[in-house]
Amino acid sequence: MRIALFVTCLADALFPDVGRATVTVLERLGHRVEFPAAQTCCGQMHVNTGYLREALALVRHHVEVFESCDVVVVPSGSCAGSVRHQHAMVARRAGDEALARRAEAVAARTYELSELLVDVLGVEDVGAYYPHRVTYHPTCHSLRMLHVGDRPLRLLRRVRGMTLLELPAADQCCGFGGTFALKNAETSTAMLADKMRHVLDTGAEVATAGDSSCLMHIGGGLTRLRAGTRTVHLAEILASEERAA
Template identity: 55%
Template structure:
């Protein structure tokens, strides 16, 4: 089984520790992980802002970068949702406009191979206990893309529940959006900040040490607000919790 890591732009530029943690978890489970250096952006920022034609070269580039792999694994529900939900739309639109089938071919190749991390662990590898140790109280925020587009459902919670030492507490209003929404946060900053404040207030009410999520875009939004409020709680990606062990506990 040939597996490639799709690190994503946010992780590569801001949260490289999440990409490193993803590889640690997969290698601990016996998976050999490649990192194709040709990978760049999946095109989500461009597409969400209305630049559809500018997104098309990135679809081609993604297909070339991950050619030959059985699975492409990303610790980001939003980027995986971009590939699985929007790449077919882009390809279908290009065909309808008389620009051939190459984008549909790229989509057809990538869609069945691209997995969000928790999907790959639970559905492909068939594991929930990855050998992690994290002695903290944790609450989990499901991102909109993971919840509504990918249908991750209880996969992240099952993985967290299997972590030794971890106490998982339910987040009130968990299924409500955190307010980030990519360019939504830029176009509607006041609404975005208000939604983030609601999410943080609910998270703090749990008494958890850590607000966990599977999308660093959400965690960037919430974590930044937490730092400005100087809360006792921190935001941390699920992969970093799963990478933590008794031998190498994460700070």
């Protein structure tokens, strides 16, 4: 099975360790991961702000890059959701039914990391060791668009050395929402304040999620508070191992 990593813009530009961690986990499980170097943005930002015509070229390019792969893994519920729920729509709006069908075929083989591990590879214990108090934030796209459910929690519960703490009001948005945080800054800030309060109420050392964008938003707020709680992507926790003394 050819597994291709779609690393996403945010991971590529700001959080490269997330991509590396994704590869580490899959290679530890005995799988070879390819990185198609021609990959670019999936076009989600364009679609979400109404620039469907400009997104069409990105959708076409994404399909051309990934349609030969057996499986595509994405360490982001947000970008996985865009591929699965926006790409074919963009092509059909442009009147390109052939591209829409190709996009649907790629989308059917595209999985967010926890989906791939649990549903496709049938694994919950990835051999991780992470001796910290951790709370999990289910991001909006993973929760409401992909319906990943408890898959990330099933993976986290099998991490050795870790104490998993329940996050109050976990299903509430953190307030990022891409350009939402820019266009509605005051509302976004209020939502972030609620999310940070809930994270800090758990007493966790680490807040984790499957999207770097939400972690960037939450982590930025926690850093400004100097709260001592940091954010770490799910992939990075799953990639952690106990080191020999």
